[in-house]
Amino acid sequence: MSTYCKFETALDILVGKWKPVILLRLLANGTMRFSELQKSIPDITKKMLTQQLRELEYHDIVHREVYPQVPPKVEYSITEYGKGMTPILQAMSDWGAAHVAHLDELYGKNSSEGAFLVPVDEQAEFD
Amino acid sequence: MSTYCKFETALDILVGKWKPVILLRLLANGTMRFSELQKSIPDITKKMLTQQLRELEYHDIVHREVYPQVPPKVEYSITEYGKGMTPILQAMSDWGAAHVAHLDELYGKNSSEGAFLVPVDEQAEFD
DNA sequence: CGGTATCCCCGAAGATACTG
DNA sequence: CAGTATCTTCGGGGATACCG
Numbered sequence: 001m002s003t004y005c006k007f008e009t010a011l012d013i014l015v016g017k018w019k020p021v022i023l024l025r026l027l028a029n030g031t032m033r034f035s036e037l038q039k040s041i042p043d044i045t046k047k048m049l050t051q052q053l054r055e056l057e058y059h060d061i062v063h064r065e066v067y068p069q070v071p072p073k074v075e076y077s078i079t080e081y082g083k084g085m086t087p088i089l090q091a092m093s094d095w096g097a098a099h100v101a102h103l104d105e106l107y108g109k110n111s112s113e114g115a116f117l118v119p120v121d122e123q124a125e126f127d
Numbered sequence: 128m129s130t131y132c133k134f135e136t137a138l139d140i141l142v143g144k145w146k147p148v149i150l151l152r153l154l155a156n157g158t159m160r161f162s163e164l165q166k167s168i169p170d171i172t173k174k175m176l177t178q179q180l181r182e183l184e185y186h187d188i189v190h191r192e193v194y195p196q197v198p199p200k201v202e203y204s205i206t207e208y209g210k211g212m213t214p215i216l217q218a219m220s221d222w223g224a225a226h227v228a229h230l231d232e233l234y235g236k237n238s239s240e241g242a243f244l245v246p247v248d249e250q251a252e253f254d
Numbered sequence: 255c256g257g258t259a260t261c262c263c264c265g266a267a268g269a270t271a272c273t274g
Numbered sequence: 275c276a277g278t279a280t281c282t283t284c285g286g287g288g289a290t291a292c293c294g
Contacts, residue, residue, distance in 0.1 A: 005147055005148065005151060006220055006223040006224040006227060007147065007216065007219045007220035007223045007224075008147050008223070009223035009224075009226055009227055010219040010220070010222050010223035010226065011138075011141055011142070011147065011219070011223075013226075014138055015138070015142060016286090016287095017286085017287070020132055020134065020135050020138065021132065024132060033255085033256090034255075034256055034257080035255065035256075038256095045287085045288065045289075045290095046256075046257065046258090047257090047258085047259095047287080047288080047289090048286095048287065048288080049256095049257095050256080050257060050258085051287090059226070059230070060229065060230075060233060066256095070255085070294090071255040071256080072255050072256055072257080072294085073255075073256085074255080074256060074257085081229065084222075085222070087218075088215075088218050088219060088222055089134065091214075091215050091218060092134045092137040092138070092215060092219075093133055093134035093137070095137050095211075095212070095215055096133040096134045096135070096136035096137035096138075097133040097136075099136055099137065099140075099186070100133060100136055102187065102208065103186070103187075106187060143266090143267095144266085144267070160275085160276090161275075161276055161277080162275065162276075165276095172267085172268065172269075173276075173277065173278090174267085174268080174269095174277090174278085174279095175266095175267065175268080176276095176277095177276080177277060177278085178267090193276095197274085197275085198275040198276080199274085199275050199276050199277080200275070200276085201275080201276060201277085
């Protein structure tokens, strides 16, 4: 379990191809159904969405509310504890943005060629 | 290049199995030779060490100083720009530590069974 | 609708050997 | 000493099918 560095613990929560996106969606939209999440993240598979959500749930970052009815309905949201992450998330986001600028400065903007194909549509925060 | 989330940029720099450890070593010790780094991180291979260092160098986080002599001598250190990361690193570390406590609270300390086999030896900061 | 269960692939990381 | 070069392994993640 290589526990000689507590800050890798923080990383573990953000790592996994989809966790950042999921977190961002939930923070922006508040409460979302499984299918809403899936629609809002075009390329994710059910398997991945489920898996990442379960990990976030284990860490008490995401809350999973099951409505026992047919057809099933499951809603996800950020826990109160999870909201405590926002400052760090925000800090990382800000630093990331600044860093992109720094890289541009160092290597020139041409390095970001065809990027921004994704239209920035509905990102409420942390872009 | 999936650039719809600038904070993944921040993650990229910390991700990679060894980047956190390397960063911590360099922050703690200031300037280190390649071999010093390798010795201080027992399980890393030359290949991995080189690769991760190069990526950090590209991002202007780590400085690489080559002394043209035989046998070669190469020293690595954190750049001034790189030092600007410390607040976030510190924040993540703190949050990580708190989170470990939170998990203990939720699931009990027994979940950390055999951990801490590594003797905590020389971690100057961010533990 | 909100998931599991399987199978499979590819790229990150390990092992080993060689070099200026 | 500080790396490359090459080969191999391993598991995260994708595709697809099925289920309560």
